[in-house]
């Protein structure tokens with residue numbers, strides 16, 4: 001056998017520029033097909049929407065639509081962080097407790113310690129990020145699975161909330177500026193919706209377009225490969241935990257913009273609603289793939305169901321029943337679609 | 347962001363040349379539980395040369411490579427690069443010193459596309475090293491494969507959807523995309539490849555060496571080894587049992603050493619060890 005120094009051997013097919021261009025164009029259409037996963041989800045959402053629009057009185061009233069959007073705010077914001085975490089191969093069950101604690105700490109600081117509301121907010125956001133940092137370091141340094149670590153963190157934070165309040169809600173008052181920035185209205189639109197849209201768009205951009213986002217996908221997709229490529233996977237995971245903690249506490253801050261009370265039951269069970277939104281949105285629970293756009297649609301769908309059922313005169317207790325069905329349908333659809341696309345590629 | 351590798355200079359640097367080794371390891375040992383994977387291994391890699399490492403399954407070849415790439419820490423032994431002694435804390439240290447590796451298990455992220463895998467960990471980014479330049483990444487990926495003469499589907503294909511040989515091509519193309527590597531380590535780069543693709547990779551290995559890179563290739567295919575390498579190290583049960591210049595050896599001699607016989611035909615080890623060479 002001989003080798004030809006200085007280049008690939010001749011008389012063999014070489015991927016020249018023009019064939020490559022054709023392939024790239026084919027890929028774009030393939031890419032669009034990929035996007036159909038989110039489109040299909042959106043279609044299901046629209047079908048649900050149409051069903052409620054036809055059956056539920058006043059469903060289409062602008063006021064009601066805005067109230068659906070507002071109902072999505074908290075779950076949507078926390079879901080953004082959770083999407084990062086799940087794509088990176090981790091999970092945080094303490095988000096609801098973190099959210100609830102944020103409202104309580106804020107109320108306590110304002111009411112009992114006479115701290116300014118914006119100062120209290122700063123402390124609360126710092127605390128949320130700190131909880132995320134502790135979760136992240138705990139999981140990455142001890143090797144305890146995040147499911148277990150954050151389950152424990154959830155219990156601890158819930159208990160702290162109860163200890164601070166003695167089990168009673170804390171009522172407090174905030175300045176006009178604070179109430180406007182976190183709970184006011186721009187025309188008919190609640191400003192909280194603007195915050196949520198901003199966080200969803202920013203979060204989607206950071207995940208899809210920045211090196212950090214790329215490394216989040218790589219960490220959850222194949223941690224060993226990421227590490228060998230020089231990515232510090234521990235640091236990536238810790239950042240995802242911090243982001244999730246920060247967003248959980250920020251969601252708490254937003255709540256205090258409109259409801260001036262801290263309640264130890266705030267946020268109970270939210271962790272599962274948030275995970276449901278992420279999973280309905282097509283993010284793989286085992287890490288490596290997913291998107292913020294999908295998550296946002298998932299979160300909106302959950303809020304839609306609750307609202308529509310009430311207006312239809314069906315018991316609100318049926319909400320979780322429908323949610324359960326939607327989770328199964330969405331994930332099943334996702335699996336089917338993936339297989340279709342795989343066959344298309346081959 | 348990039349941390350400085352932990353290297354201790356041993357005097358004035360003679361620079362990399364064909365006469366002075368680019369990388370020297372001495373007395374590497376590594377045990378995994380009860381398994382002694384490496385038992386005092388010493389190897390030299392020279393710029394402009396292809397060094398092959400052969401040996402039976404479990405002889406310790408991949409372990410040696412992972413240590414050189416910073417993915418595994420040795421229990422003892424020294425690694426010298428140029429004229430400094432280095433301790434790799436992880437792969438990023440080795441990468442920073444210009445050591446690029448293709449792993450036996452390929453180390454690809456299946457859920458990501460070809461372009462993202464080609465630039466894994468070193469995505470081209472804008473001014474503040476934050477926003478990934480996606481278009482540039484796609485174009486450069488396509489260019490790398492064209493340059494190699496390897497036909498690939500579009501750069502947006504998920505790596506998990508590729509055939510075994512295509513996946514191997516992606517892993518190898520990463521070395522090219524990471525231009526500037528001074529030391530390239532390849533663990534069985536032709537294992538999953540067809541005749542044509544194997545030849546492309548062997549050509550590439552030669553071309554790298556001709557551009558003054560120090561190349562180490564692990565392979566079970568002795569014909570490939572003899573056609574592309576300058577020097578062959580033979581490993582047996584965690585030790586180097588022979589070093590040969592390619593011009594002064596032949597397949598039978600290498601086979602003899604690989605299975606545990608010296609070139610003179612004497613067993614290197616006692617008879618019962620020969621039953622399962624390189625294992626336990």
Ligand SMILES: Nc1ncnc2c1ncn2[C@@H]1O[C@H](COP(=O)(O)OP(=O)(O)OP(=O)(O)O)[C@@H](O)[C@H]1O
Nearest residue numbers: 378381383401402403404405406407408409410625
């Ligand atoms: N992470 C690990 N944990 C435990 N044992 C290991 C590990 N890595 C390698 N070994 C053991 O070390 C020995 C050498 O393995 P290594 O992968 O280096 O062999 P190899 O020469 O590359 O073999 P092959 O030709 O099959 O790839 C084997 O006995 C293997 O089982």
Ligand SMILES: [Mg+2]
Nearest residue numbers: 407408409450
């Ligand atoms: Mg091996």
